[in-house]
Amino acid sequence: MKAAIYCRLSKEDEDKIGESESIQNQKSMLIQYAIEKGFDIYQIYSDEDYSGIDRNRPAFNSMLQAASEHQFDVVLAKTQSRFTRDMELVEKYLHGKFMEWGIRFIAVVDHVDTNDTANKKSRQINGLINEWYLEDLSTNVRSVLDHKRKEGLFIGSFALYGYCKDPEAKGKLVVDPEAAEIVKRIFSMALSGIGAHKIARILNDEKVPSPTAYKQMNGIHYHIAAKNRNVGLWSSPTVYQMLHNQTYAGNLVQGRHKKISYKAEKTMWLPKSQWIVVENTHEPIIDMETFETVQMMLKERTRSGAKGEIHPLAKKIVCGCCGSFMEQTGRQPRADGTQRRYVRCRMHQRAPEVCGNKNCTDMDALENAVLERIRAYAADYFDPEKVTLPEQDDPIRQREQVRRDELKRLKSEADRRRKAMQELYLDKVSGLIDAVQFSEMNQTFLEEVKKAETRIDTLEAELEQQQEETGGAQTQRQRVRELAQVSYLTRELVVLLVHRVIVSPKDPLTGEQKITIEWNF
Template identity: 90%
Template sequence: MKAAIYCRLSKEDEYKIGESESIQNQKSMLIQYAIEKGFDIYQIYSDEDYSGIDRNRPAFNSMIQAASEHKFDVVLAKTQSRFTRDMELVEKYLHGKFIEWGIRFIAVVDHVDTNDTANKKSRQINGLINEWYLEDLSTNVRSVLDHKRKEGLFIGSFARYGYCKDPNAKGKLIIDPEAAEVVRRIFSMALSGIGAHKIARILNDEKVPSPTAYKQQHGIHYHIAAKNPNADLWSSPTVYQMLHNQLYAGDMVQGRHKKVSYKSEKTIWLPQSQWIVVENTHEAIIDRGTFETVQMMLKERTRSGGKGTIHPLAKKVVCGCCGSYMEQTGRQPKADGTQRRYVRCRMHQRAPEVCGNKTCTDMNALENAVLERIRAYVADYFDPEKVTLPEQDDPIQQREHAKRDELKRLKSEVDRRRKAVQELYLDKVSGLIDTVQFSEMNQTFLEDVKNAETRINILEAELEQQQEETSVVQTQMQRVRELAQVSHLTRELAVLLVHRVVVGTKDPLTGEQKITIEWNF
């Protein structure tokens, strides 16, 4: 009789203690068994790093194919679980196809033998136990991985583009200087109003390696699906995902998808509310303010123009007559070679009977008007020399001072109470007060200290939060000051400050046109 030997080893075996499950151990045992039973060995099949629930094991499937072609008579495995941990496959092959094909299955250690009809129930119980084991193992492993995620430890096989794994600290990321410079450039281009498609085109034109190509060039064994022949090129989805990735701001973002079952490789994407996000786990490539500004710009994203840039006021200019968006029309060349751009009401073009605003508005003049108004607001509200409100009249400052005064008083009170407790104890030792008096007074002092410390914790947390908010506001004010010095209106500045620009119709007599700017502040 000819026998096929099947061996399997997977990572799940790392959890076994005191049991040698190596491929070599399995082969030696099964070869010796085959010799003792007088079987001729047809072929040895072995799968390494494959779970017993995996139905796509290459050697396993090759063996099944050979079995269906009647190329051997017996299948030998160390245990039934080496063959499979899937109860469905136990029934399909051990109690179905193998009988149909005239194949005998023997698991040496388990004493499983399909020629022995009396132990069929035992095989079925083994199958159930093996599957339960794998289900419990899957749950335990998932719990361990989720705990690591919540601790802010990186558990992925490959670090995201721009980072690499810290060789000196497991689960930590450090910046990859070469790739990080490309990430900074991508965010910089996005801030200037360049769309994801054009960013990808620029990087491809300059032959900047894509994240996949970069990994492969640096010796990282990173494999991609064969269905993506353009993985070596930058694409707009790749750029768009990078611009959205909070990892670049220094936060660890994991658990964005999960397997539907331990028996399936299929994964599903989870809603953002279920992601595991731990802030400030590693050095940021992109500062927080820049990252948040880019997110605002992405929320208001619109189609880029013919040159791949997004117009500064795109989807922000609306008709004062009907409220529809105004869109850019044809351009007319000026004497100096530049082009004059116009916007007009989209609704009027489609349904003149609904909106009578047929005015074409000079886009350059509109941009200049918005920029001048921004500069005027910056000069009025962010110039310290023009701030006339006295500090003592500022309600926010008053509340902050009151909290700091209360905090100082409470800390002093806690110190006094602790000293009083010490003195009280000395009085007890000296016999000035008895044990009952000491206990009652001590309890009162301790309760006072506990209440004071609770209030101290609340005040410190509120002051810390207020300080963080003040720091954010100051950073934004400084950013606005810097942006307001630019020579022309940028998409970043428009997204930060402008809600919309309402353009009215022109007065037929005076030619005047009312422009109203609605701000985000």
Template identity: 75%
Template sequence: MKAAIYCRLSKEDEYKVGESESIQNQKSMLVQYAIERGFDIYQIYSDEDYSGIDRDRPAFNAMIQAASEHRFDLVLAKTQSRFTRDMELVEKYLHGKFIEWGIRFIAVVDHVDTDDRANKKSRQINGLVNEWYLEDLSNNVRSVLDHKRREGQYIASFALYGYRKDPSAKGKLQIDPEAAAVVERIFEMTLSGIGAHKIAQILNSEGIPSPTAYKQRNGIHYKISAKNPNASLWSCPTIYQMLHNQTYAGNLVQGRHKKVSYKSKKTVWLPKSEWIVVPDTHEAIIDLETFERVQETLKNRARSGSNGMVHPLARKVVCGCCGSIMEQSGSGENRANGTRRRYLRCRMHQRAPERCSNKTCTDLNALEETVLQRIRTYVEDYFDPQKVDLPQRDDPAQKREQAKRAELRRLKGEVERRRKAIQELYLDKASGLIDAGMFSQMNQSFLEEVKQAEARILILETELGQQKTEREETEAQMQRVRQFAAVPVLTRELVVLLLHRVVVSPKDPETGKQAVTIEWNF
């Protein structure tokens, strides 16, 4: 009689490396049992780091396949729970398929034997107890993990892209400078109006490894699903998940989804109100203000154009007749500089002309220029660059600078006087007014005083030079403020920040003029 031996080590024993002693013990016991009873061992099947509820155990499924082909006559396991903890599988195989296939099942420790009809109820009770055990264990594990999440401990197996696990503090994150630079760049590109698809294209074209590829490149044993062969590339969903993840702003977000059941691997997303968010648990890669601006930008997101850029007024322009969003379209004509003419048309008129009569095609370039001029006018009326409070040096700092300059003038004067004194001293020696010994003593004293004064002069000139640099930096800051106040270009970020919407009315048939009304966010 041929016997298949099945061994399993619980997934909870992840700290064990390689083929554990527990597996070896199971094998030794079952091999000895088979030899004592004269069974021929067909094959030993072993699953390590798999839960008894898991239906995707590779060795288990290989054994079931071989059983269906009747390659052996019985299955040996240490206990029924080693075979499975799922009551449904107990009924399916022990009391169903194995009987059809003529396969006997023996659990050595439990004294389970499917040839013994009398202990069927015992097998069923064992199955129920095993399943209850798993359910209680699942609830306990979930409670412990939720407690750790609320304590601000990061419990995921792998650190979020942009971070690494702190080796000196369990459950804490620290910034990974290389990946963090990519995260910052993604947020910057989003604020500049580049769409997620274009961002992914840029990163892939530059050969920047995706989060999955980055983990693997750094020696992290991260498994790629066979269903996703392109996991090594950046994608839109990856970009969107990063842009919405508040963890990058220093607030740890966990518990966003959960398993539907301890018997299933399927997960469902939880409502945002049920997420566990703990603020200020780690250093932020993206400051909170920038993160919130990105969220506002994403709320107003629109499809990007052929160049991957979202035009600044996307989803902000509405029809003055029906209130529908006006969509971008091209005329097919090219300008002298090779660029295509762009227009906005009422979405409702295109789809249901009977509900909106606005068939005006609004020149998008002209509209963008009009909006930009309105913003500039608004800025000129309410913003004075000269009144911007730049970091000012305090009065004590100015007084210290004046004192240093006065000291510098005094020391330079003293150095000049000492050098003249040395010259006169030499003349006195040459005239015989003083002897050589006195000359040497006085000359040495004057030279020491000059040396000390010049050392102090060098320090003062260095410090005053740095203060001059500070004044130049202040002037440079003021120059940048003036440039921003001039609003040189209309950007998506600026539109989202300032404009609620732009209402465009149809052209007046007599004058050809088109009314444009801007509704501000303030």
């Protein structure tokens, strides 16, 4: 008779039992048993670092395929749990398929033998005990991991983009300077009213590596489960998730999803109330004030305009007749080439019988009304001569820092491209690539370096000019006066100050239209 030997060892078994359950020990015992019983050994199948509940064990499935083809007569395992800890598989194979295929199963230590019909109940009891063991183990492991999460220890396999695992302190995160600059830039663009889709497009146009590509470029063996050919590109969901993640503000967020069952790999997302959040566990990349402002803007999010920017008053204008949102309904060209924009009640367009507000309202007039009201409040409550702005709060210096961050990134990128060109030349000299390949790839690198250098020159000129403009305290004071005048309306300003703008129908006699602004303060 031919016998297939099956051995398995998982990490939890190795930690718990040690050498006595090693693969080599199992092999030796089963080979000796086969010799004593006069079995010819067909093949030894071995799975290491696989749980007994796992149905995707390669050697296990290979053995089952050979069994279905009647390549051997007996399966030998040290214990029934080495074969499987899944009660469903016990019933399917030991008491089903193996009998159908004429395969005998023997577990040497457990004295399990499917030829002995008297111990079927024992096999079933063993199967239940083995499955209960896994269930208890899963519960214990989850408790330990949750305890670590609540202690503020990072337990993920890979650090969040913008951070690295601290090599000197297990469970701690440290800032990755290069990636952190991109994170800061993403939040800065969001603050200026740029939508997630356009942010992703800007990063892709500039060939900034996506989080997945960045990990792979830095030697981290990171793979995503989904079959996505565009892992090297930024996407709006990626940007949107980053903008929502308060880990960037120094608070560690974990436990956002969990496995449905210890038997399945599928996970389910948990409600936000069940997430484990521990504050001030690591250095923030984004200050909390900026993070909270971005959250307010995301909460008021709407579709971006044609240029990828969200209109300052988007989803803030409501009808005074029915309370529905008003939306842009058309444009009218002006003599100077610009376009006059209008908004109209959404409900009236869909159901005129419900709302009688048929008037179109000039969007520019609404913007000016809100802007003038903000200016009036600023004039009443804000004295620029009494304001002392620390350097980190100075908008000019913030813009200067953004430029410096971009300049640093571009110089680093250009240096990497030059290094790649040198390595490319060595590949050509070594015969690894031919002259045509070298020429094409070298030309691509040259164009990328040239583009980066052009932008570097522009940034350096802007920084030099800005440095001249911000040379003294008087210049800074003048900038404060300009800010107090609120020269234009921004999405950030509207989200922070304006609850909604109520537009009432025009008076049929006077033609006047009442505009009411409700504030957040």
